[in-house]
Amino acid sequence: MIKKITVRKGREKSLKLRHPWVFSGSLDLHGVERCAWAELVDCNGNFLAYATVNPDSKIACRVWSFDPADTPDREFFRKKIASALRFREKCNFAIDNVHGVRLINSEGDGLPGVIADDYAGVIVVQFLTAGAVEFKNIIAGLLFEMVPGAAAVYEKSDSAVLAKENLPVSDGLMLGKLPEKCVIEENGAKFEIDFVNGHKSGFYLDQRRNRDILSRYVRGRTVLNCFSYTGGFGVKAALGGAEFVTNVDSSAPALAQGAENMKLNGIDSSRFEDVEGDVFSLLRKFRAEKRKFDFIILDPPKLVQSRGDLNRAAKAYKDMALVALHILNEGGMLANFSCSGLMPRELFQKITFDAALDAGRTLRMVEFLEQDADHAWSLNVPESFYLKGHLMMAD
DSSP, rough: EEEEEEBBBBBOOOHHHHEEEEEGGGOOOOTOOOOEEEEEOTTOOOOEEEEEOOOTTEEEEEEESSSSSSOHHHHHHHHHHHHHHHHHHHOSSTTTOOOOEEEEEEGGGGGGTTEEEEEEEEEEEOOOOOOHHHHHHHHHHHHHSTTTTOOEEEEEEOOOOOOOOOTTOEEEEEEEEEOSSEEEEEEEEEOOOTTTSSSSSOGGGGGGGHHHHTSSSTTEEEEETTTTTTTTTHHHHHHTTTTTEEESOHHHHHHHHHHHHHHTTTTGGGGEEEEOOOOOHHHHHHHTTOEEEEEEEEOOOOOSSSSSHHHHHHHHHHHHHHHHHHHEEEEEEEEEEEEESSSSSHHHHHHHHHHHHHHHHEEEHHHHEEEOTTTTTTOOGGGGOOOOOEEEEEO
């Protein structure tokens, strides 16, 4: 029997706008346990949506359907996945020179908490909400069946998000057989993917478009690639003709994998260096040494976990940009990113402006940067647009 949950009067507006989140304060959850498929109704008993319920989360309900005729069966999920795959195909991601593609992007594809990335036939999945965990075997099976060339489905549900949902970490092979080595090609660059030990699903596919954009501006320049991880921007910069690339990251294994990716692309070791350490400290060290760069990339991890983090994160973003501008040559370029969905683009732009003002530099906009189209986001869910950046030239 489907449980009915009443949304408190005046709190149903977001659902009528088809936003899929309902916070715990909007519901009476007394005695309600995790529920795989609940009917949300208004105070008059009118249908609003079907959602999964997790009283342990601040986002207590996540909507999977606004259609009263839907049921959580295999056909329902088949249609959802087919829609997601069709979107990528129409956006021209089913092409030979892109082997790494996000297939499902959570709320952006109407599947809250479900992430699926295809790395040359290895589908790496994350199930990050109670509902996603409930339906994960159906979803994994359908992906294995529906994605052309699928060889394996590997779960990597180890995100910090799970702690907020009071859900256990889960990872391991779900279906198929893993290859000995997984290498993808991305518009002329090759990357080995370590989805078992790597961050997230193993690689940051959302920066694909931005890696291509930045590579057009680096020829003959010295590049400082901060938070380099496994060298995505570094490899593309070197292939784009950068004179020298300095990759900085706090993870020695990530830097080692980045060096292997450089080698995989035929980039000589004389054209790059890897520096292990805290980026904030190293930026100050470079400033003290009066070391300068022609092109600086700031791509930190998510700094805003909740709205309460905004002020702290704003200070951190400003601090990074300020010191980076101190070590950027005249006529140099700064690529400044935030991957925090709760950081508004306008505020991030203001933070960068404030840093430039304090540094006594004038920045001119070259390109706006954002997540690639396979990381679909919905106009109904503005939070699903999370990656924003600015490519600027400094006077």
